[in-house]
Amino acid sequence: MGIKAITADNLVKYYGKARGIDGLNLEVETGDFFGFIGPNGAGKSTTIRTLLGLISPTSGKAQVLGMDIGKNNRAILQRVGYLPSDTAFYNGMKVREILKLSADLRKKDCSKAADELCERLQLDRDRKVEDLSFGNRKKVGIVCALQHDPELLVLDEPTGGLDPLMQHEFFSILQERNQNGATVFLSSHILSEIQRHCSRAAVIREGKIIACDSVDKLSESSARRVTLRGNVRREDLPKCRDWKELGDAVSFLYSGDINTLIRTLSAADIQDMTIAEPDLEEIVLHFYEKGGEQA
């Protein structure tokens, strides 16, 4: 497979002096279910808006579906479905009219797909968009992003406002699309969402990608979460961090040599102990704390 869904090469965007993204490198393969993780203000939306041509980069290059973002914006948009984090529509229009407008702007008849999606998301097409709740407006955005069966789905914090049942339905639609060959690019600050659904993920911090790997690999970093009850002192374990004392128990992340850990612990009096893989959240938080030195 030669063509990548998304490539960004040293992409930079400054708003005046304010940083949006600063030397971002990214590769997303076609067919990936890709997670894009980062806290608010890290540059997630800036990256997406640059890729879709809403804003132009200060420097650097990027391609979407093999096409240059500067030169082929129109052709890219024809094949991409985009769900913005903040969905706004034209007041006074009904849901049905918005969906029709979106399809007409793509010169496609999507009425069948729209019917199906509205049915699954339980969206009433005869309501006016300004009367809809935030979650229901989000559903309109979802249908607009999906109804033309795009090759690449770009979703910017898609689950805000959706109740758990709807989130479940939404993700199963995404999984189906992904199985049918569509690439999904999902930006989120909710790590469990990424961990549950994505196969690969990139972590963005202060405008740069600080880690990019399969979600399994990201989760299985050498660090282990150790929880124990006993008389262990922090000073004996130089390679631990995130030290938490919970009553008579302690919990910490250990990233040093396991043998050293076992030797140290064997000298102590331990009543109970678990060693587990940390979850993605702990790893990502670790990336943020350490400024991404592992990238």
Place this chain on the structure above:
Amino acid sequence: MTLIRHELKRGWKALLIWTLAIGSFIVICLLMYPEMKGQMDNISSIFSSMGAFSSAFGLDTLDFGSLKGFYGIECGNILGIGGALFAALLGIGALANEEKNGTAEFLLTHPKSRTEIITAKLASVLIQIVILNLVVWLLAVASTAAIGEAVPWKEFTLLHLAYFLLQIELGCVCFGISAFLWKGGMGIGLGLAIALYFMNIIANLTESADFLNYITPFGYCDGSAIMNKGVLDSCRLLIGLAFTLAGVALAYWKYTKKDIR
């Protein structure tokens, strides 16, 4: 075409209200004319001898007692101000309102180039101005015929044409400004229209400020010149055309590379 249809659908209510408001005022004034005509002889001489005030509104050179004179002044005030405000609002909102209402992100992530979007928006602004002026012109001609006066076709049409061009100019200039805004610009649009109107009044008041008439589009909508001589000032028109084209060019130049918020 989808975009133009969408724009017109969104704008038709405002267009209807403005057209009815301006049209009905003109009809009412024309229907009042026969009754006023008899009393005009005295009023005309009073109006024309109020010095600076008379010249500000062109009352010194227009005969209020004749239909042409009456219409030149009355039309100037209704269609002039009303049309200018309408065109300014239309132009200033065209591009800026998309960002103000957060719909720019929706529109611009569909496969349409910025150039296509600008062209469609500009076209719909122009179409709406054409519709308003066509309807108002028809209403004016019909009500003149209804009161049993001979329709001064050439003068009427020229005067309406001048105001039509004024609206096109103002609409296009505001359209150009609109490309730079992201919070909507109603105040800027209305302010500009009113400022240009007063510029014309000041220019008429004092000889030394006459150059202002070459800047404001109201300068080529001089009712007395059009009604008495039956011509438009081609120099002022050309300057107006330059402003119009500059506004359009500005919109394309800015909006094709604008960062959307």
